[in-house]
Amino acid sequence: SQQGEEDPQALSIQEGENATMNCSYKTSINNLQWYRQNSGRGLVHLILIRSNEREKHSGRLRVTLDTSKKSSSLLITASRAADTASYFCATAAYNNAGNMLTFGGGTRLMVKP
Amino acid sequence: EAQVTQNPRYLITVTGKKLTVTCSQNMNHEYMSWYRQDPGLGLRQIYYSMNVEVTDKGDVPEGYKVSRKEKRNFPLILESPSPNQTSLYFCASQAGLAGGEQFFGPGTRLTVL
Numbered sequence: 001s002q003q004g005e006e007d008p009q010a011l012s013i014q015e016g017e018n019a020t021m022n023c024s025y026k027t028s029i030n031n032l033q034w035y036r037q038n039s040g041r042g043l044v045h046l047i048l049i050r051s052n053e054r055e056k057h058s059g060r061l062r063v064t065l066d067t068s069k070k071s072s073s074l075l076i077t078a079s080r081a082a083d084t085a086s087y088f089c090a091t092a093a094y095n096n097a098g099n100m101l102t103f104g105g106g107t108r109l110m111v112k113p
Numbered sequence: 114e115a116q117v118t119q120n121p122r123y124l125i126t127v128t129g130k131k132l133t134v135t136c137s138q139n140m141n142h143e144y145m146s147w148y149r150q151d152p153g154l155g156l157r158q159i160y161y162s163m164n165v166e167v168t169d170k171g172d173v174p175e176g177y178k179v180s181r182k183e184k185r186n187f188p189l190i191l192e193s194p195s196p197n198q199t200s201l202y203f204c205a206s207q208a209g210l211a212g213g214e215q216f217f218g219p220g221t222r223l224t225v226l
Contacts, residue, residue, distance in 0.1 A: 030212045042117075042203055042217035043156075088156070092212030100171070101146070101207075101215055103156040 006089060006107040014112050019076040021107040023089030024069075030092045032065055033101070034074050037086045046074075046087075079111045115140045119204050119218035126194055127226050134189045134221050136204030144207040145187040146171070146215070147179065149200040156203070162187055194225040 007022045023032070031050045035043040049056045049065045049072065056063045062075040076083055086106045093100070117138045126132055138145065146161040148171075158171030162181040176198055178190040187206075191198060204218040 033214065035217075040201070040220065040222070042219045043205075043215075044217070045214040048214060090215075100158060100161065101212065102158070103148075105153070105155040 006087070006104045008107060009105065010108045010110075012110045012112065013079055015079060015081055017079055017111075019079050019083070019109055019111070021074045021087050021089075021109070023072045023074070023104055025072075025089075025091045025104075026070065027091075027093060029067075032063075032072050033090045033092065034061075034063060034072075035088045035090060035103075037088065037106070039085075043088065076109075079109075081111050081113045083109060084111045085109060115216070117204055117206055117216050117218035119202075119221050121221060122219060123222050125224045125226065128195055129193050132191050132194060132223075134191075134202060134204075134223070136187045136189065136218060137185050138187075138204075138206040138216070139185065140206060140208065140216065141184065142206035142208050142216075143184070144209070145181065146205045146207075147177070147187070147189050148203045148205065149173065149198075150203060150220075151200050159189070159202075194223075196225050199223060199225050 005024050033048045034046045037043045047058045047063050049063050060077045065072045086108050088103050088106045090101045090103045120135045143164050147159040148156040150156050157173045159177050160179040162168045165184050168179050202221045205215040207215045
């Protein structure tokens with residue numbers, strides 16, 4: 001079952017603009033992660049934010065987490081054509097059997113040159 | 114270079130013909146996992162393993178088997194493939210069991226006729 005749901009499903013912007021993607025989830029989490037996937041390729045980890053953190057930065061990436069609303073956002077500033085990819089949020093939550101990472105459906109980002 | 118490898122990368126087979134997709138990681142990670150990715154359904158976990166000889170079902174385990182005889186290898190076995198197992202498969206590994214970053218293989222595109 002999908003824990004995270006990304007919004008929007010698709011986003012098209014011009015190079016230089018900022019891109020914001022949102023993720024909502026349903027249950028308590030240990031941390032939330034964002035991954036990037038170029039078409040048909042493996043996912044690449046971008047950033048991890050723990051449940052006790054509210055904001056985190058990495059280069060042009062800014063992630064926020066609101067555990068009261070069970071939501072997170074990924075902001076890519078000054079986007080480039082090379083940022084064109086699908087972006088997934090994934091939640092990590094302890095369960096009786098151990099750790100599992102549950103992915104959302106992804107946001108397809110297109111950055112036009 | 115730290116990596117997760119999968120083989121084969123592409124496979125076309127027929128219904129009922131047993132196949133194995135291999136996965137190997139060179140990072141000495143305890144945790145390994147298999148996902149399938151389908152349009153509109155995102156990534157769904159098939160099986161995971163928390164260490165050698167320890168495996169457990171994910172969200173969609175029906176029709177699949179796995180084994181973890183060595184720490185570095187986590188093969189995915191389809192005993193009798195069916196067309197609904199046509200999908201893009203990813204293997205991933207993670208250090209420790211605390212919900213951290215996962216490293217993904219390049220993917221195996223499987224078509225079952």
